Amino acid sequence: MNAVVVYESLWGNTAAVAGAIAEGLGDGARALSTSAADAAAIQGVDLIVAGAPLLGFTLPTEQMRAGIATNPGMGAPKPDLSAPSMRSWLDELPAGSARFAAFETRIWWSPGSAPKHIAAALEAKGYRQLAPSEKFVVTGKFGPLKAGELERAKAWGAALARQFG
Numbered sequence: 751m752n753a754v755v756v757y758e759s760l761w762g763n764t765a766a767v768a769g770a771i772a773e774g775l776g777d778g779a780r781a782l783s784t785s786a787a788d789a790a791a792i793q794g795v796d797l798i799v800a801g802a803p804l805l806g807f808t809l810p811t812e813q814m815r816a817g818i819a820t821n822p823g824m825g826a827p828k829p830d831l832s833a834p835s836m837r838s839w840l841d842e843l844p845a846g847s848a849r850f851a852a853f854e855t856r857i858w859w860s861p862g863s864a865p866k867h868i869a870a871a872l873e874a875k876g877y878r879q880l881a882p883s884e885k886f887v888v889t890g891k892f893g894p895l896k897a898g899e900l901e902r903a904k905a906w907g908a909a910l911a912r913q914f915g
């Protein structure tokens with residue numbers, strides 16, 4: 751299996767989860783930001799695992815990211831906006847038939863879903879969902895991840911690999 755984990759991450763939580771999922775997938779799976787996951791990196795992959803934070807109850811929009819860039823808020827850690835949004839990465843992705851799974855990082859009680867948008871975009875391009883989406887929880891607005899979430903992410907990656915067969 752040739753798998754990549756693609757992530758959007760402004761404060762590092764989703765990037766950390768993506769790394770743990772790739773570790774769990776094993777077999778040389780790589781975690782790549784939306785800027786590293788270019789056409790060459792995606793060519794020939796059998797499994798795409800795509801993840802993003804839940805911001806404002808949805809997959810981050812360009813408008814939200816622009817707002818965060820100009821006004822990150824009092825005491826906010828500096829966001830990394832150097833990589834494209836997951837939305838624009840999905841727009842640029844060529845059609846394909848590989849399997850996929852989606853995940854988000856979020857506060858546990860929040861309404862909304864980022865994976866819902868990721869899955870809809872991938873399905874519209876012909877990709878086929880391997881497993882239900884997963885959520886990984888942070889304990890504050892900017893993180894950190896709740897204790898045990900990286901272990902759970904690694905286990906989820908391993909479960910995806912088994913399911914892929």
Ligand SMILES: Cc1cc2nc3c(=O)[nH]c(=O)nc-3n(C[C@H](O)[C@H](O)[C@H](O)COP(=O)(O)O)c2cc1C
Pocket residue numbers: 758759760761762763764765802803804805806807808855856857858859860861862888890891892893
């Ligand atoms: C401006 C802002 C809006 C957020 N909106 C939500 C939200 O609607 N629901 C939620 O569960 N978490 C929300 N969060 C928490 C983020 O989803 C969480 O910190 C996430 O792990 C950030 O991922 P990243 O570190 O990979 O960028 C928000 C955080 C920020 C800073």
